[in-house]
Amino acid sequence: MALQYLQSLEENIISPPSSSTPVYKDDCMFSFETPLDKNGLDICMHCFQAFSRDGHDYTRQHAQFFNHSIYLNYKKSPKKQPERDSEQPLKMVKLEIKEQTDDELFEARTQIYCAEIDQSVDYPSEGIPAHIANCAAAILKATSSDKKQEIKAWEQEIVPCPHAFDIEQKPLAQLDTSQCAQCGLKENLWICVTCGSIGCGRAQFGGVAGNSHALKHHESFPDHHIAVKLGSLSLNSADSYCYTCNDEVKVPDLVRLLATFGIDISQTVKTEKTLTELQIEQNIKWDFNMSDESGGVLTPVFGKGLTGIKNLGNSCYLSSVLQVLFSVRDFSSAFYIEEGMPVEKILNPGDPSTDLETQLFKLGDGLLSGRYSVPDELTTEKVKFQRGIKPQGFKSLIGEGHPEFCTMQQQDAFEFLLYLLDKIENQKLNGVSSTGPTQAFDFVLENKIKCQGCGGVRLAKELTNNIRLPVQDKVLRVGDDGKKVYSEVRLEDCLLELGTSETIEYECPKCQKLQSASKKQGLTSFPEYLILSPQRIKLENWVPIKLDVPIKFEEVIDLSKYKSTGLQTDEELLPEDDVSSSFSFNQDAMNALLAMGFPENRCKRALYTTGNSDADTAMNWIFEHMEDPDIDDAFEPAPAPGPKVSEQEVESLTSMGFDAKLANKALVLNKGNIEQAVEWLFANPDDDGDISQDVASSPQERIKQMESNAARSTKYILRGVICHKGVTIHSGHYVAFLKKQIEGQENWVLFNDEKVVIANEESIKEIEKTGYIYVFENSEL
Known part of the structure; x- marks a missing residue:
């Protein structure tokens, strides 16, 4: 019957995808069902999007709403693999390892599914019309975008920096490549490509010794930018590091440059681990720590709200943030409904992979429904961890256009958390809630400045969603491996800094001169x-x-002592000619600069002077003005301009076909950022362009609204912690610890990629050692 139906269709109803046409065949557009599930994956032969009949039967809904009746059903089943000798294998490291193909791992079965009559016919089969068979063959041959991303997993995107070109070499008279010229260390050696000086590197993960003499050489000779790790050299590897850019780089002419010092790469053999291998080893070591006192693997748990996320290649920063956010009530209620994807999202004629709100609903269903929180039967391990979900579409979309989050490199989880919250807020993605879920984190922070000359007070309020806490770093001792051992501090002690008064220099509008102020x-x-x-x-x-x-x-913490005292009866407000609070700093850039250790006033001055654009531009300005005598003076910016944008910015959007009124609103709401404005326009195609209501809900209005409803408890209960293990926040490994109800009892649960286990005392101690982001819930919730 299905064959007769296909033969009755008009020939022009479908056509094969071109080489540039996106073809989705890794998972469903609205859920995380894959070709490995019971009914496989249905790839629409009209629009080449993928749907599933498992779970919520999105194939049926798509067929009904869009009259797309023909699908290529693609189903895979695993081939039997040889048993492993070890109980638990190491995490796969895709460096110098041949990746197995799908043909080696799976049996594939394909059919043409006719949704209108709910019938299928095997493909290939005699009698299938040629145009349908050709379309099916083209779909199978096409490489999906998700697969391209998987191939790049664990590979860092290293590119040349400006200092990697036109290197003017000045070879030293004598060269001994066997040891550090300063301390005699015989491992972890780096050669300066400018002069050939041999210095040891920094102490590294895994007990690799180092005294940073290569870095000290650069400090003595700032124009000697790049060094290469000798032990990493081979025809296929070379660690090159630019100390000026503070990053790994590629040196295009490295073979010739090293030949100057008598080093022939074609004859060298790699003797030490590369920086990438050391970074991956950290992730593996963390896996080894997931054991109990007897050495057994911690107990996996399964169920609703206990779904793991497979590592997509240095994506644990993203996974840990998503686990924490979707454990927050406001996020789970906004982006998860048991009925599945909202109908209006299914009816959207665009590409679901480019709609952030659709991806958030997909994540909500994936993480909270429990359908994917099942043992992974495809693995050969004795202890079965989770199948989990692979949110490749979300990762690609949220990182699009961002210089860091679009790469396969490890990133800062805290920066990503703030970036994601900002993205959701700017695009007004409320899901099925009446208010934005990001508002759950918002609060008002008041800066009280009191002039010690006249006693006048300035109250400056800001809307924020996080508190960065200073940490006292008292060194107890330095180990033999060069690693510093620090004195323990309490989180409460870090919080005390929030309510501590500091003395600053302040240009008092009443005294008309610079005064000391608290x-x-x-x-x-x-x-x-x-x-x-x-x-x-x-x-x-x-x-x-x-x-x-x-x-x-x-x-449990109590913030009552950190409540603002406000204006006291014996205090007087300073004249309203100080407009510092009207300027809004780029919060992402400010957080990045503060994370580097720069003082706040220095960060403000740099951002304001460089146009408040990004952290890199501001950082370069700071380095160029290190000697300025006033660089750390209290900084008071000029008034921020009102909600206006330039005609050129509006024209750039209208040239893309957008209405001028709507383009103006998009630019105002996104502070003139063209890329974010375009995203907003695509996310709000039905907006009328009226900006009055949005301006009325400005931060100042939100502050008033929040303060009028401020009678909330000051007690908070710890619900989640994101931990980081590694030398820098852009390397190493992130995991999340969350409080969850397991069989009626509250437990700490460790989310380590797709591994979800009940945490024991030893793993909970990792929170003290490596806690990076703490999320507390108000006790009234």
Whole structure:
């Protein structure tokens, strides 16, 4: 019957995809069902999007709404694989390892599915019309975007920097490549490509010794930018590091440059691990720590709200943030409904993979429904961890256009958390809630400045969603491996800095001169969920390093002592000619600069002077003005301009076909950022362009609204912690610890990629050692 139906269709109803046509065949557009599921995956032969009949039967809904009746059903089943000798294999490292093909791993079965009559016919089969058979063959041959991303997993995108070109060499008279010229160390050696000086590198993960003499050589000779790790050299590998850019780089002419010093790469053999291999080893080591006192693997758990996320290649920063966010009530209620994807999202004629709200609903269903929180039967391990989900579409979409999050490199989880919250808020993605879910984190922070000359007071309020906590880094001792051991601190002690008064220099509008003043912060409203992040990053020799300071935490904290005192009866407000609070700093850039260890006033001055654009531009300005005598003076910016944008910016959007009124609103709401404005326009195609209501809901209006409803409890209960293990926040590994109900009892659960286990005492101790982001829930919720 299905064959007769296909033969009755008009020939022009479908045509094969071109080489540039996106073909989706890894998972369903609205859920995480894959070709490995019971009914396989249905790839629409009209629009080449993928749907599933398992779960919520999105194939049927798509066929009904769009009259797309013909699908290529693609189903895979695993071939029997040889048993492994070890109980638990190491995490796969895709360096110098041949990846198995799908043909080696799976049996594939394909059919043509006719949705209108709910019948299928095997493909290939005699009698299938040629145009349908050709379309099916083209779909199978096409490489999906998800697969391209998987191939790149674990590979860093290293590119040349400006200092990697036209290197003018000045060879030293004598060269001994067997040891560090300063300390005699015979491993972890780096050669300066400018002069050939041999110096040891930094101490590295895994007990690799180092005294940073290669870095010290660069400090003595700032124009000697790049060094190469001798032990990493082979025809297929070479670690090159630019100390000026503070990053791994590619050196295009490296073979010739090293030949100057008598080094022939074609004859060298790699003797030490590369930086990437060391980074991956950290992830593997973390896996080994997932054991109990007897050495057995911690107990996996399964069920609703207990779904793991497979690592997509240095994506654990993203996974840990998503686990924490979707454990927050406001996010789960906004982006998860048991009935599945909202109908209006299914009816959207566009590409679901490019709609962020659709991807958030897909994540909500994936993480909270429990359908994917099942043992992975495809693995040969004795202890079965989860199948989990692979949110490749979300990762690609959220990172699109961002210089860091679009790469396959490890990123800062805290920066990503703030970036994601900002993205959701700017695009007004409320899901099925009446208010934005990001508002659950918002609160009002008041800066109280009191002039010690006249006693006048300035109250400056800001709307924020996190508190960065300073960390005392008292070194107890330095180990034989060069690693510093720090004194333990308490999270409460870090919080005390929030309510501590500091003395600053202040241009008092009443005294009309520079005066000493006290500055103190306090909260005038309290959030539903509180984000705290200890500042574990510090600049040493202008290189950001992570402080492994153990932080003792309490699971219940009280913020009552940090409530703002406001204006007292014996205090007088200063004249309203200070407009510093009207300027809004780029928060992402500000957080990035603070994470590098720069003082706040220095960051403000740099951002304001460079147009408040991005962290890199501001950082370069800071380095160029290090000697300015006033660089750390109290900074008071000029008034921020009103909600206006340039005609050129509006024209650039109208040239893309957008209405001028709507383009103006998009630019105003996104502070003139063209890329974000375009995203907003695509996300709000039916907006009328009226900006009055949006301006009325400005931060100032939100502050008033929040302060009028500020009678919330000041007690908070710890619900989640994102931990980071590694030397820097852009390397190593992230995991999340969350409080969950397991069989009626509250337990700490460890989310380590797709591995979800009940945490034991030893793994909970990792929170003290490596806690990076703490999320507390208000006790009234």
